[in-house]
Amino acid sequence: xxxxxxxxxxxxxxxxxxxxxxxxxxxxxxxxxxxxxxxxxxxxxxxxxxxxxxxxxxxxxxxxxxxxxxxxxxxxxxxxxxxxxxxxxxxxxxxxxxxxxxxxxxxxxxxxxxxxxxxxxxxxxxxxxxxxxxxxxxxxxxxxxxxxxxxxxxxxxxxxxxxxxxxxxxxxxxxxxxxxxxxxxxxxxxxxxxxxxxxxxxxxxxxxxxxxxxxxxxxxxxxxxxxxxxxxxxxxxxxxxxxxxxxxxxxxxxxxxxxxxxxxxxxxxxxxxxxxxxxxxxxxxxxxxxxxxxxxxxxxxxxxxxxxxxxxxxxxxxxxxxxxxxxxxxxxxxxxxxxxxxxxxxxxxxxxxxxxxxxxxxxxxxxxxxxxxxxxxxxxxxxxxxxxxxxxxxxxxxxxxxxxxxxxxxxxxxxxxxxxxxxxxxxxx
Amino acid sequence: xxxxxxxxxxxxxxxxxxxxxxxxxxxxxxxxxxxxxxxxxxxxxxxxxxxxxxxxxxxxxxxxxxxxxxxxxxxxxxxxxxxxxxxxxxxxxxxxxxxxxxxxxxxxxxxxxxxxxxxxxxxxxxxxxxxxxxxxxxxxxxxxxxxxxxxxxxxxxxxxxxxxxxxxxxxxxxxxxxxxxxxxxxxxxxxxxxxxxxxxxxxxxxxxxxxxxxxxxxxxxxxxxxxxxxxxxxxxxxxxxxxxxxxxxxxxxxxxxxxxxxxxxxxxxxx
Numbered sequence: 001x002x003x004x005x006x007x008x009x010x011x012x013x014x015x016x017x018x019x020x021x022x023x024x025x026x027x028x029x030x031x032x033x034x035x036x037x038x039x040x041x042x043x044x045x046x047x048x049x050x051x052x053x054x055x056x057x058x059x060x061x062x063x064x065x066x067x068x069x070x071x072x073x074x075x076x077x078x079x080x081x082x083x084x085x086x087x088x089x090x091x092x093x094x095x096x097x098x099x100x101x102x103x104x105x106x107x108x109x110x111x112x113x114x115x116x117x118x119x120x121x122x123x124x125x126x127x128x129x130x131x132x133x134x135x136x137x138x139x140x141x142x143x144x145x146x147x148x149x150x151x152x153x154x155x156x157x158x159x160x161x162x163x164x165x166x167x168x169x170x171x172x173x174x175x176x177x178x179x180x181x182x183x184x185x186x187x188x189x190x191x192x193x194x195x196x197x198x199x200x201x202x203x204x205x206x207x208x209x210x211x212x213x214x215x216x217x218x219x220x221x222x223x224x225x226x227x228x229x230x231x232x233x234x235x236x237x238x239x240x241x242x243x244x245x246x247x248x249x250x251x252x253x254x255x256x257x258x259x260x261x262x263x264x265x266x267x268x269x270x271x272x273x274x275x276x277x278x279x280x281x282x283x284x285x286x287x288x289x290x291x292x293x294x295x296x297x298x299x300x301x302x303x304x305x306x307x308x309x310x311x312x313x314x315x316x317x318x319x320x321x322x323x324x325x326x327x328x329x330x331x332x333x334x335x336x337x338x339x340x341x342x343x344x345x346x347x348x349x350x351x352x353x354x355x356x357x358x359x360x361x362x363x364x365x366x367x368x369x370x371x372x373x374x375x376x377x378x379x380x381x382x383x384x385x386x387x388x389x390x391x392x393x394x395x396x397x398x399x400x401x402x403x404x405x406x407x408x409x410x411x412x413x414x415x416x417x418x419x420x421x422x423x424x425x426x427x428x429x
Numbered sequence: 430x431x432x433x434x435x436x437x438x439x440x441x442x443x444x445x446x447x448x449x450x451x452x453x454x455x456x457x458x459x460x461x462x463x464x465x466x467x468x469x470x471x472x473x474x475x476x477x478x479x480x481x482x483x484x485x486x487x488x489x490x491x492x493x494x495x496x497x498x499x500x501x502x503x504x505x506x507x508x509x510x511x512x513x514x515x516x517x518x519x520x521x522x523x524x525x526x527x528x529x530x531x532x533x534x535x536x537x538x539x540x541x542x543x544x545x546x547x548x549x550x551x552x553x554x555x556x557x558x559x560x561x562x563x564x565x566x567x568x569x570x571x572x573x574x575x576x577x578x579x580x581x582x583x584x585x586x587x588x589x590x591x592x593x594x595x596x597x598x599x600x601x602x603x604x605x606x607x608x609x610x611x612x613x614x615x616x617x618x619x620x621x622x623x624x625x626x627x628x629x630x631x632x633x634x635x636x637x638x639x640x641x642x643x644x645x646x647x648x649x650x651x652x653x654x655x656x657x658x659x660x661x662x663x664x665x666x667x668x669x670x671x672x673x674x675x676x677x678x679x680x681x682x683x684x685x686x687x688x689x690x691x692x693x694x695x696x697x698x699x700x
Contacts, residue, residue, distance in 0.1 A: 032644050033640040033641060033643065033644050034640065034641045034644050080565075080570075080574065082563075082564040082565050082569075083565050083630070086563060086564070086565040086630045086631075086633065086634045087626070087629075087630050087633070088633070089633030089634060089636065089637045090634075090637065091563075091634060091637065091638070092564075106637075106641060107637055108636075108637050108640035108641060109633075109637065134577045135577075136577075137577030137578065138573055138574075138577055138579070138580055139580070140600075141532065141578070141579050141580040141581075141598055141599065141600065142580035144531045144532035144598070144600075145430070145532055145580055145581070145598045147531045147532070148430075148530050148531050148532050149430075253528060253529040253530065373645075374645075375644075428529065
């Protein structure tokens with residue numbers, strides 16, 4: 001077990017890579033009641049075309065199967081895992097993203113037992129035709145719930161505008177039609193391929209004794225048999241740099257329109273320190289340009305083009321990336337035009353000043369330090385960073401290292417009109 | 430989802446101030462001017478009850494000094510509003526509203542007749558946990574896991590106003606079935622059809638929630654502020670220890686006090 005210290009923020013993490021390939025990280029947090037643990041596989045909605053374990057041909061699986069599998073792991077032959085956790089005073093949950101599926105619990109007592117339950121339920125699948133069929137009704141309702149959610153439709157509409165071939169444009173839960181093709185055998189195929197410990201990471205944060213917790217995890221893992229570590233082969237079609245569509249308008253049952261402007265990212269093969277610096281630089285740029293204290297925000301607000309739903313975000317993972325900015329508005333076309341103009345003009349002249357950069361960096365550092373008060377944030381983000389060969393605790397030094405030249409270079413490269421796209425939700429009729 | 434919940438409260442609490450939407454309504458917002466907004470601000474500052482909480486890595490004396498220097502406020506006697514005012518209905522109100530939605534939104538409102546700080550408030554919390562508050566609850570198991578009708582189905586307490594809401598997203602055609610399962614589960618609660626295990630499970634989870642809540646500054650403030658809103662002085666230790674001593678009998682008595690008030694359904698087609 002190695003101990004990694006982060007003196008600047010006074011945290012220490014214990015790490016070990018187990019024999020079966022599982023990465024384990026433990027971060028003791030004194031003074032907290034809660035222990036929070038996540039058990040995550042590097043497997044999400046985009047991994048729909050791959051070579052199944054010990055097979056020699058690529059397999060394309062139905063949209064939404066990673067999320068379906070997440071649901072089904074909670075059901076066992078003798079009942080539901082939620083019951084087990086709540087008997088032990090814990091609350092449990094799970095989520096599936098584009099690139100990850102995470103299982104988690106939080107509890108203030110019985111931590112050892114809960115950790116055992118977490119590892120065992122994720123590592124002992126039980127799928128039957130009957131329970132798979134039953135789940136289709138439940139997930140069908142989850143899908144229609146999102147269908148009625150205009151913000152979700154707007155978000156996915158924008159991603160669909162950008163990506164022509166990449167599966168990031170497929171809704172994480174799939175469609176009622178696509179999940180109808182899911183069978184128990186397909187679930188086992190996905191499970192066997194992506195739930196090998198060498199594709200997973202276990203993170204524990206809370207008032208724990210790191211040595212004891214590590215011993216417990218090792219003992220639990222040693223009891224289970226796994227095949228040798230093998231590389232997982234995923235297949236992705238080639239994705240052009242250009243967006244698929246410049247604009248999409250979705251009429252929906254809403255009172256106020258919504259508008260998002262997106263930029264499709266270019267350097268999506270990055271990982272490690274390079275990726276960290278790149279994404280933090282883009283975050284700084286957007287915060288400077290569109291944060292609440294920016295000139296742009298004040299202008300948009302005083303013109304009545306935006307309200308407090310206005311926001312911006314940048315996401316990047318291996319193979320895809322996008323920035324988006326916008327919110328609710330009564331003038332979706334005007335807002336789209338103004339936002340595009342603001343983005344383009346940011347590249348010209350002296351919009352971005354050294355003073356502005358320093359101020360934004362301070363804000364980002366403050367936000368980060370506050371975020372690491374949260375065990376959930378640490379566990380989830382640390383895992384995401386680790387899967388991209390980055391370290392969460394490098395955020396502050398990396399932010400500090402970003403110069404005005406870095407910002408200008410990234411802006412020049414990132415903000416180009418041919419990768420802009422617009423998605424709007426407007427009232428029906 | 431948000432819309433249907435707002436609509437339920439509007440219908441259920443028609444004659445109560447609780448039905449007012451926090452953001453007001455369009456017509457009245459137009460009447461706000463610089464002058465009347467500023468007047469209202471001055472009045473609020475002079476008359477309203479203000480409570481300041483500071484949580485964190487701070488020095489008590491220093492903060493007290495700052496605060497007494499910065500906030501020089503006059504003595505006031507804030508008026509109190511009785512939130513409990515209840516308009517009982519003769520019979521259950523059933524409302525269906527048609528809109529262009531893919532999923533039907535079912536929202537049901539109950540009057541619990543129990544309020545934060547009451548002796549039987551703790552039993553009400555356990556009741557809610559067994560009935561619909563968690564993923565081990567009766568509603569989750571019977572509506573979602575057994576009948577496969579919904580993705581979300583849960584109950585939630587509004588503890589100062591004495592209300593309980595059940596909410597679920599279902600297929601439009603499953604309305605009757607969902608409502609009847611939800612009613613059956615309520616009957617089961619009244620009849621005491623729940624086990625010691627369900628009780629201890631629920632107690633453990635609620636205690637866990639409290640302990641997790643005070644890990645955050647915001648959560649600590651929220652818990653303290655409940656006392657202000659209710660005009661009570663309940664210590665954190667009491668909130669937790671009273672959960673432990675709730676008996677099955679007390680839960681059944683609370684269940685018996687709960688009255689169904691309004692069933693609201695936002696649906697696609699005419700039924």
